[in-house]
Amino acid sequence: MKALVHDGNGHIALEDRPEPQLQLPTDAIIRVTCSTICTSDLHIIHGAVPRATPNTVLGHEFVGVVEQVGEGVHALKPGDRVAVSCETFCGECFYCERGWVNNCVEGGWELGCCEDGCQAELVRVAHAGHTCAPIPADVTDEDALFLGDIVATGHWGASIAEIEPGSTVAVIGAGPVGLTTMMCARLHEPATIIAIDIDPARLALARERGLADAVIDASDMDLAAVEAAVRELSSNRGADSVIEAAGGSNTFEMAWRIARPHGVVVLSAMYEGPQTLPLHEMYGKNLVFKTGGVDACNMGETMRLVQEGCIDASCLISGRYPLNDIVEAYRAFEAHEDGCLKLVITPWEDR
Numbered sequence: 001m002k003a004l005v006h007d008g009n010g011h012i013a014l015e016d017r018p019e020p021q022l023q024l025p026t027d028a029i030i031r032v033t034c035s036t037i038c039t040s041d042l043h044i045i046h047g048a049v050p051r052a053t054p055n056t057v058l059g060h061e062f063v064g065v066v067e068q069v070g071e072g073v074h075a076l077k078p079g080d081r082v083a084v085s086c087e088t089f090c091g092e093c094f095y096c097e098r099g100w101v102n103n104c105v106e107g108g109w110e111l112g113c114c115e116d117g118c119q120a121e122l123v124r125v126a127h128a129g130h131t132c133a134p135i136p137a138d139v140t141d142e143d144a145l146f147l148g149d150i151v152a153t154g155h156w157g158a159s160i161a162e163i164e165p166g167s168t169v170a171v172i173g174a175g176p177v178g179l180t181t182m183m184c185a186r187l188h189e190p191a192t193i194i195a196i197d198i199d200p201a202r203l204a205l206a207r208e209r210g211l212a213d214a215v216i217d218a219s220d221m222d223l224a225a226v227e228a229a230v231r232e233l234s235s236n237r238g239a240d241s242v243i244e245a246a247g248g249s250n251t252f253e254m255a256w257r258i259a260r261p262h263g264v265v266v267l268s269a270m271y272e273g274p275q276t277l278p279l280h281e282m283y284g285k286n287l288v289f290k291t292g293g294v295d296a297c298n299m300g301e302t303m304r305l306v307q308e309g310c311i312d313a314s315c316l317i318s319g320r321y322p323l324n325d326i327v328e329a330y331r332a333f334e335a336h337e338d339g340c341l342k343l344v345i346t347p348w349e350d351r
């Protein structure tokens with residue numbers, strides 16, 4: 001089969017790989033019908049994810065059709081359409097019992113990182129009974145495509161940010177993760193969602209779609225100016241909840257600066273380098289920090305929210321490429337070409 005592989009030195013290429021086989025009774029083999037590229041794939045290619053194993057098939061955000069199941073998988077059968085979590089999880093260990101599947105002792109973020117991922121024709125999914133969620137007939141593959149990763153991350157970030165009705169939420173980054181975070185934050189009924197980015201087109205989308213109530217273009221502003229702009233929108237206090245979904249060079253500092261005293265700062269972004277936590281400067285702010293990554297086990301609820309029209313991430317889809325052209329898709333995605341937010345990768349085409 002065809003699969004996209006990275007070499008650990010910043011290069012990606014389509015290769016012929018053997019089809020994956022069931023290895024454990026709890027595995028399933030999924031035929032990928034739609035996948036997509038995540039910014040975390042770029043972090044892997046940049047060498048910024050220490051756990052990532054070279055020569056692994058990339059990709060962890062996808063939907064597909066069950067091809068084969070191990071004898072221990074009772075919840076799925078061949079032919080089922082499924083959305084797949086970016087984290088495989090056993091559902092039974094200390095962490096899974098508490099919903100912290102990112103730390104599952106037998107899983108976590110492995111797909112496309114240290115186990116072969118979904119930017120291929122077929123993928124082996126471990127603990128498939130927990131990791132895969134059936135897609136109802138009235139939900140399309142594209143509607144369910146982002147549930148396993150960026151919608152999971154938006155939902156997780158918003159749910160741990162302790163958002164109270166009537167409060168002010170600041171989301172740093174209006175990329176795919178920031179935008180899904182805003183969609184999910186809205187469900188907690190804050191009075192104001194402030195989107196902060198340096199890309200005016202992304203901010204315009206957030207505003208036009210009603211995902212944000214106010215936007216701050218930080219491209220020509222220092223952090224003191226961003227802090228002042230957020231205060232102006234929040235009774236001179238700062239944001240009650242801040243969700244950092246940018247991962248930029250100064251956005252960690254921005255996050256704690258724009259939070260009000262006793263505010264909650266959620267770090268959804270994945271950084272490519274170390275960050276500084278200057279406790280002496282923030283002394284007296286009494287902040288609560290919650291660090292990534294996502295616990296992507298909320299697909300039952302997010303699938304329902306999609307089905308009921310409460311979450312609609314289709315506005316993020318900027319284009320479609322068959323697997324044949326995925327290297328070109330990576331280039332366009334990384335360059336934000338023509339305002340690119342997310343690209344759908346469709347199955348390999350025999351030409």
Ligand SMILES: NC(=O)c1ccc[n+]([C@@H]2O[C@H](COP(=O)([O-])OP(=O)(O)OC[C@H]3O[C@@H](n4cnc5c(N)ncnc54)[C@H](O)[C@@H]3O)[C@@H](O)[C@H]2O)c1
Nearest residue numbers: 039040173175176177197198246247248269270292293294
């Ligand atoms: N926690 C998780 O498990 C999880 C899951 C998925 C993605 N992620 C991470 O979330 C982050 C965001 O993902 P994405 O796909 O939305 O990425 P993205 O790069 O498309 O979006 C980031 C946005 O931040 C903006 N930005 C950059 N520097 C900025 C600055 N200094 N000030 C204001 N805005 C700035 C960019 O213009 C961009 O719009 C990535 O680091 C990704 O790896 C984490």
Ligand SMILES: [Zn+2]
Nearest residue numbers: 038039040149
């Ligand atoms: Zn991802």
Ligand SMILES: [Zn+2]
Nearest residue numbers: 090093096104
């Ligand atoms: Zn577990």
